[in-house]
Amino acid sequence: MAWGRSRDRISQLPADILDHILGFLPIQDAAKTAALSSIWRDVWLSLTQLNFDDGFFCYIYRKHRHAIKYGKKLAVSLYVINKVLLLHKGTIRKFVLNIYNVGIHAIRSRSYDFDQWLLLVTRKGVEEIYISFEKEAYRLPSCVFSCSTLKRLHLYGVAVEPMNFPCRLPNVASLCFQWVDFGPINCAIDVPVLENLSFLSCENIFYFNIAAPKLCSLTIESCSSNGLGKFLSVNLYLRSISTLDLVGSVKEFVKEFTRIGFQLNVEYLKLSCYEELYIQSDKSFSVLAHLLLLCPKLRKLDIDLFWLRSVATECMNTLSELHVAAQTNKMLHALKLISFRGSHSEKLFIKKLLASFSTLEMVVIVRDKNYCKKYTTGIMQELLDLHVASTKTKIIID
Template identity: 75%
Template sequence: MARGRDRISQLPADILDHILGFLPIKDAAKTAVLSSIWRDVWLSLTQLNFDHEFFCYMYKKHRHAIKYAKKSAVSLYVINKVLLLHNGTIRKFVLSFYNVGIRAIRSRSYDFDQWLLFVTKKGVEEIYIRFDKEAYKLPGCVFSCSTLKRLHLYGVVVEPMKFPCILPNVASLCFECVDFGPINCLDCAIDVPVLEKLSFIQCHDIFHFDITAPKLCSLTIEHCSSTVRGKFLPVSLDLRSISTLDLGGRLQGLFKEITSMGFQLNVEYLKLSCHHGFYTKSDGSSSVFVHLLRLCPKLGKLDINSFWFESSLTNCMDTLLELHAAAQTNKMLRTLKFISFEGSRSETLFIKDLLASFSTLEKVVIIREKRYCKKDSTGVMLELLDLPFASTKTKIIMV
């Protein structure tokens, strides 16, 4: 065993660092007692992952502490100690501060600010920050960090900014449960020059994040809402460069704003996770789904998750006719995927409508919900196959 350990110790430092990167940080720290080589690697670890597992370990280890706040203080002390002793570059920094009240978060904001200031000066390329409460205001050093390439923020507050360019080298940016204020204090949009992938998940008033992103190719908006009627998307965000669009939740407000832009999208891959009113008409106008198809004539791949179709679907002949008409403008749709299929009548009818409408379909994948009985799949497959498909090349796969 010792001989094998010695052979591992002889590996280059970057390989050892890569190995430790797969371990929880508490286990990576234990390797420091093996030898001076492992101690040096530990003190220069490029991935510092203070995640939920780390905090659970600390709370369990100090479970006899009288107050929960005291357990949190011990965890923060350990993080301070690790950062203080660290040498070299930090490529990835994860901080998931769980189960702590707003008062505790605010009282420790100075510590969090100092950690991020330290990390952003160490060549960090990826940051993931999570709080359960929207109480921590993210410092400006994160948005001005020149080495940062990926940023994921959960449960933080993003304050107004006074500079025209942010995140100069960030290609992937994700906001979850983020509280946005009027972020732009200037009279123009903020530029995020190399941003390629942008996600808003369960956020409010994302229109405050008014940016220009000339290289943006992937946009995700899931379960977001707006408190201002007629405002949803950032005004200056140009959607014409987007090839992948992922939408979830109630889409009516977002859809109206996209439609008002007056141009078609270049979306090739569309992902949808929708609620009531998605397919059938709700106010005398065409359905959201049909309008999205019309707006995406270059669509080649379509994923649909979480079916919420009304029982009156069988009476929506007008919607079906509109679906056929929309399909005539799309000659590129090759792949359909249905996720969380439960075998309901509405789901089956919807799939049949699509199969009968798109003449270019080649592959249809139906992924059953886990609770869906496998023996029912035969009946559904027979029902779907008992229909003249618009495309003779269509193959159905049910998993």
């Protein structure tokens, strides 16, 4: 009786509140509420968040665990999604689709279904789309890049098909591409309010011809290019960027902008490199020094010291030009050094940085917590006693 009265009270809540409540449930559990009453059935049929993620597919596979072939389980899952979308009424604000471990052939054989789903969703006022496939198993239809209501888009493991007509995403503020292969896109994609753009393990991003005049944050992680001498799109407007996060790909980025010949307005730079920053990019400056020269307005710098683990001590002498690069920057106040293990190369690198930048006020050194070697009191004190160019510098060891 108590549950009945509580259920009745909940049922009397406004439809948008009920929709919000169901949004916290896995979609298979949200579907079960349709059996409670006609009110809940209407809410379910107009659910604004459709989340077909790992939990949904695992639920379907468990329910049909006696199916002989894995492909049959996939077919049942796709049938359920088809039915949900066909019966759906009203707006879909968020659409999540995560299909993995089914094989490239199985995905490509059902591409028509996926195309139809995205065509439907982009006509229902969708604001967020998160799609994940096995790498390059699915070619994304162009309707996604002309959805006027879309605000956030996250794509994983897809290929972008060529588009020969202008595309515009007037409301998108965040774009994230992961394991995406960009083919020749023959038109510009206009994203006038885009603020955050991420390329993670992508290929041929120079083909992604995007115009984003309000871009604030750019992340590039371990991207590759088949085009000789090409890395970023020539139309990608970077003068507005205030936050730049580079994980690998640093040499390619520096080479690209050294060739272009203009400076960036980056205020926050994050570097996590798999290649050595000390490697000379020309006869006088290292990759790191060149990057600092590109960012004269830099105020905050984070560097993961992972790359120093394979660097011989004698190679650190090539960082002597850091002092020259530092003369162009009078705004760097905060420095964060991550994954410190206490090696001689790391200490020498930190020493050169602290001696170069005269405006530093805060230096945070984060120790590698997974490193089994104990940090001696002597190493910690040695860091605290390093000579610094600024009398205002405070060193914190975490």
